[in-house]
Amino acid sequence: MSEQELDERKTKILHAIIKNYMETGEPVGSRTISKYTDLNLSSATIRNEMADLEELGYILQPHTSAGRIPSDKGYRFYVDHLIEQKDREVSEMKEFVIEHTEKMERVLKQMAKLLANNTNYASIITAPQVHSNKVKFLQLSNVDASHILAVVVLEGNIVKNKIIDVEEPIDNEQMLKLNILLNTNLTGLSIDQINLGTIAVLKEKAGIHSNIISDVLDAVAEAISEDEDLEIYTSGATNILKYPELSDSGRVSELLTEFEEKNQLVSLVTEHFSEEENTGIQVYIGNEAPIQTMKDCSIVTATYELGEGVKGTIGIIGPKRMDYENVMDNLKTLKAQLDGIWKKPKS
Amino acid sequence: MSEQELDERKTKILHAIIKNYMETGEPVGSRTISKYTDLNLSSATIRNEMADLEELGYILQPHTSAGRIPSDKGYRFYVDHLIEQKDREVSEMKEFVIEHTEKMERVLKQMAKLLANNTNYASIITAPQVHSNKVKFLQLSNVDASHILAVVVLEGNIVKNKIIDVEEPIDNEQMLKLNILLNTNLTGLSIDQINLGTIAVLKEKAGIHSNIISDVLDAVAEAISEDEDLEIYTSGATNILKYPELSDSGRVSELLTEFEEKNQLVSLVTEHFSEEENTGIQVYIGNEAPIQTMKDCSIVTATYELGEGVKGTIGIIGPKRMDYENVMDNLKTLKAQLDGIWKKPKS
DNA sequence: ATTAGCACTCTTTTGAGTTGAGTGCTAACA
DNA sequence: TGTTAGCACTCAACTCAAAAGAGTGCTAAT
Numbered sequence: 001m002s003e004q005e006l007d008e009r010k011t012k013i014l015h016a017i018i019k020n021y022m023e024t025g026e027p028v029g030s031r032t033i034s035k036y037t038d039l040n041l042s043s044a045t046i047r048n049e050m051a052d053l054e055e056l057g058y059i060l061q062p063h064t065s066a067g068r069i070p071s072d073k074g075y076r077f078y079v080d081h082l083i084e085q086k087d088r089e090v091s092e093m094k095e096f097v098i099e100h101t102e103k104m105e106r107v108l109k110q111m112a113k114l115l116a117n118n119t120n121y122a123s124i125i126t127a128p129q130v131h132s133n134k135v136k137f138l139q140l141s142n143v144d145a146s147h148i149l150a151v152v153v154l155e156g157n158i159v160k161n162k163i164i165d166v167e168e169p170i171d172n173e174q175m176l177k178l179n180i181l182l183n184t185n186l187t188g189l190s191i192d193q194i195n196l197g198t199i200a201v202l203k204e205k206a207g208i209h210s211n212i213i214s215d216v217l218d219a220v221a222e223a224i225s226e227d228e229d230l231e232i233y234t235s236g237a238t239n240i241l242k243y244p245e246l247s248d249s250g251r252v253s254e255l256l257t258e259f260e261e262k263n264q265l266v267s268l269v270t271e272h273f274s275e276e277e278n279t280g281i282q283v284y285i286g287n288e289a290p291i292q293t294m295k296d297c298s299i300v301t302a303t304y305e306l307g308e309g310v311k312g313t314i315g316i317i318g319p320k321r322m323d324y325e326n327v328m329d330n331l332k333t334l335k336a337q338l339d340g341i342w343k344k345p346k347s
Numbered sequence: 348m349s350e351q352e353l354d355e356r357k358t359k360i361l362h363a364i365i366k367n368y369m370e371t372g373e374p375v376g377s378r379t380i381s382k383y384t385d386l387n388l389s390s391a392t393i394r395n396e397m398a399d400l401e402e403l404g405y406i407l408q409p410h411t412s413a414g415r416i417p418s419d420k421g422y423r424f425y426v427d428h429l430i431e432q433k434d435r436e437v438s439e440m441k442e443f444v445i446e447h448t449e450k451m452e453r454v455l456k457q458m459a460k461l462l463a464n465n466t467n468y469a470s471i472i473t474a475p476q477v478h479s480n481k482v483k484f485l486q487l488s489n490v491d492a493s494h495i496l497a498v499v500v501l502e503g504n505i506v507k508n509k510i511i512d513v514e515e516p517i518d519n520e521q522m523l524k525l526n527i528l529l530n531t532n533l534t535g536l537s538i539d540q541i542n543l544g545t546i547a548v549l550k551e552k553a554g555i556h557s558n559i560i561s562d563v564l565d566a567v568a569e570a571i572s573e574d575e576d577l578e579i580y581t582s583g584a585t586n587i588l589k590y591p592e593l594s595d596s597g598r599v600s601e602l603l604t605e606f607e608e609k610n611q612l613v614s615l616v617t618e619h620f621s622e623e624e625n626t627g628i629q630v631y632i633g634n635e636a637p638i639q640t641m642k643d644c645s646i647v648t649a650t651y652e653l654g655e656g657v658k659g660t661i662g663i664i665g666p667k668r669m670d671y672e673n674v675m676d677n678l679k680t681l682k683a684q685l686d687g688i689w690k691k692p693k694s
Numbered sequence: 695a696t697t698a699g700c701a702c703t704c705t706t707t708t709g710a711g712t713t714g715a716g717t718g719c720t721a722a723c724a
Numbered sequence: 725t726g727t728t729a730g731c732a733c734t735c736a737a738c739t740c741a742a743a744a745g746a747g748t749g750c751t752a753a754t
Binding site: 136137139141143144147149151153157159161163235236237238241252253256257260 | 484491494498500504506508510582584585588600603604607
Binding site: 411 | 705
C-alpha cells in the first residue's frame with residue numbers, strides 16, 4: 001500500500017459505509033454503496049476496495065456473506081478526520097439559561113435530562129470536584145442543647161452542612177469566639193491545605209474548648225469532602241434499549257446495572273487520557289473506554305471548569321454508531337454554558 | 348358452592364399452586380400438584396378441584412391445555428390468609444445500625460440498596476415529608492457583599508439552605524436583629540402555618556428592611572418546601588430483568604423508564620388506600636396499584652414515621668409471584684428501625 | 695368420592711427446504 | 725492497468741409442516 005494509507009476513493013467509500021451503518025445499524029453491502037453514492041463505480045469495484053479496507057482494519061465482516069460494519073479503527077478515523085466541523089443549531093440548549101442562585105444539583109439534573117432527550121443516548125454529568133476549592137465562609141450555631149450545626153460555604157457558593165453531637169452545651173459567647181477563630185484561620189484555605197498542622201494550631205488557640213474543636217474540625221472536614229465519592233447524575237439510561245446491538249438481554253442488564261450503581265462510571269469521568277487539545281472533548285470508542293462492560297459503546301465526554309481547579313465532566317454514552325457530530329456539538333454548547341457559570345458574580 | 352367459599356382441600360391445592368408458581372414462574376399442572384404434595388390425590392381429582400378454583404376466579408389458564416397460574420384474586424387470598432406470620436431471621440437488616448448524625452439522604456440510599464439486595468426486587472424509599480414539620484432554628488449570615496446564606500433546621504435535624512442574592516449589603520448589627528426577629532417569630536411553627544398573615548406581621552416588624560424580608564422569606568419558604576416534589580430513592584430497578592414475565596422487551600422499557608423518571612412513583616407512595624390495620628404494611632397486587640404500567644407487578648409498601656406527621660414510605664416492586672413473606676418481613680424490620688430514629692435524642 | 699384411561703387441544707421444538715443478500719474470484723473489456 | 729460483468733458459493737433468516745410434550749376434560753370403572 002502507498003505511503004498514505006487511504007487514498008481519496010477509499011476514504012469516500014469508508015465514509016459512505018460508516019454513514020450508512022450509522023443510520024441503519026445493519027451491515028452494509030457493496031451494492032448499496034455503488035448505488036447510493038456519486039462515485040459511479042460498480043459493486044464489483046467497491047468489493048475490491050472493501051477487501052482492501054478490511055485488510056487495513058477499518059471495517060470487518062460479522063460473518064462471510066454479510067456486508068461490512070466499521071471497526072473501532074474505522075470509527076476512530078471517522079471521528080478524527082471525517083466529521084465536518086460545522087456550527088450547527090442546538091436550539092433548546094441555547095435558550096437554556098441558568099440562574100446563579102439555582103441549586104447546582106438541580107441544574108445538573110436538568111442538564112442531564114436535556115442532554116439525554118436531545119441526543120437519545122444516555123447522559124452523565126458529574127458535579128464539580130472541589131478538592132482545591134477554597135473555604136469562603138464558615139459558621140457554627142447552637143441548634144439545641146446537644147447539637148451544633150456547622151455550615152461551610154465554598155468558593156462558587158457550594159454549601160455543605162453537618163449536625164454535630166456535643167457532650168456539653170457551649171454558651172453563645174464561646175460560640176462567637178469559636179466562629180471568629182475558625183473564620184480567621186480557615187477562610188481562603190483550600191481543602192487540601194487544611195492539614196494536621198493547621199488543626200493543631202487551631203486547637204491550641206481554642207483554649208478551653210480544644211477538646212471539642214477536633215470534633216468540630218472532623219465534622220467540617222467530613223462535610224467538605226463528603227462527596228469524595230463524587231456525585232454523578234445520569235439520565236436516559238433506558239435509551240440504550242433503543243439500540244438493538246446493545247440490547248440483547250444479558251448485555252443490557254449489565255449496562256443498566258452499571259448505570260444504576262454509578263460508582264463504576266467514575267472511571268469514565270476522572271481519567272482523561274486522550275483529551276483533544278483544541279475542542280476539550282474526548283471520544284472513547286469501544287475498548288478505548290476504561291469500563292469493560294462498555295466495550296460495545298462509545299463514550300464522548302467534555303470537561304467544564306467552574307473556576308481554577310474546580311472541574312466537572314459531562315458525557316454521553318451510546319452505541320458505537322452514535323451520531324458523533326450531534327453529540328459533540330451538544331457537549332460543546334453545554335460546556336460553554338457551564339464554564340465558569342457559578343464563578344461570576346450575580347447577573 | 349357451600350357457605351364457605353373454599354374448603355380445606357381447595358385451600359391446600361390453591362396454596363400448592365401458588366407456591367409452585369412462585370418458584371418456577373411456569374404454569375403448574377395437575378400432575379405436579381398430585382405428586383409433590385402430601386394430599387395423596389390423583390391428578391384427575393386435582394383437575395376437578397382446579398376446574399372449581401378456576402370457576403371461582405382464584406386461578407386461570409393462559410390457554411387451553413396449559414397449567415394454571417394464580418389470578419390477582421388468588422394472590423390476594425394468599426396474602427390475606429395463607430402467609431404464615433413467623434418471625435423470620437432477617438440477619439443483615441438487624442445488624443444495620445443507624446447513626447443519628449448520619450445524613451438522612453445517605454442512610455436512605457443505603458437502605459434502598461440493602462432492601463433491593465436482600466429481596467432481589469426493586470426497592471423504593473422516600474424521604475420523610477415535612478409538610479407539618481416544625482422549624483427548630485433559623486439563621487441568616489452574610490457570605491459576601493451580595494449574598495446571604497439562609498439556613499433552616501427542622502424538627503428531626505433536617506437541614507435546608509439557600510443562597511440569596513441581595514442588592515445592598517446588610518451590616519452585622521442589622522443582621523443580628525433580623526435573625527432574632529425571624530427566630531422569635533418562626534421557631535416552633537410548622538411549615539403549613541407560615542402563611543401570608545405571618546409574613547405581613549414580620550414585614551411590619553422588620554422596619555427598614557421590610558423590602559428585603561419578603562425576598563428572604565420567599566427563599567426560606569423555597570428552601571423548606573424545596574422538595575415538595577419529594578425525594579425518591581430507588582435501587583435494584585434492574586432486578587426486574589430477572590423475571591421473564593416482566594421482561595419481554597417493550598414492557599421492560601416502560602417499567603425501567605418509570606423508575607428512572609421517578610415522579611410517577613410518587614403516586615405509589617402517597618395514596619395508602621388499603622392500609623392494613625395491624626401490620627402497617629400495604630400490598631397492591633396487579634391492577635390494585637395506581638400505576639397502569641405496573642399492572643403485572645405487585646407492590647408492597649410500609650409507612651415509617653419519624654415524628655408526628657413526618658412520614659416516609661419504603662416499598663418493594665416485583666413480579667406478582669414475589670416472595671411476599673420475605674418481602675413483608677424485610678419491610679417490617681426496616682420500618683421498625685426507621686420509626687422515630689431521628690426523633691430520639693442522641694444515643 | 696376417587697381414579698384410570700383416553701381423546702383432544704394447543705404450544706414448543708425440530709429440521710428440512712427455500713430465499714436472499716452478499717461475497718470472492720475469474721475472465722473480459724476499455 | 726483499472727474497471728466491470730458474471731457466476732458459483734456461503735450463510736443467516738425465514739417458512740412450514742411434522743412431531744413431541746404437557747395438560748386438560750370427560751367418561752366409565754372402582
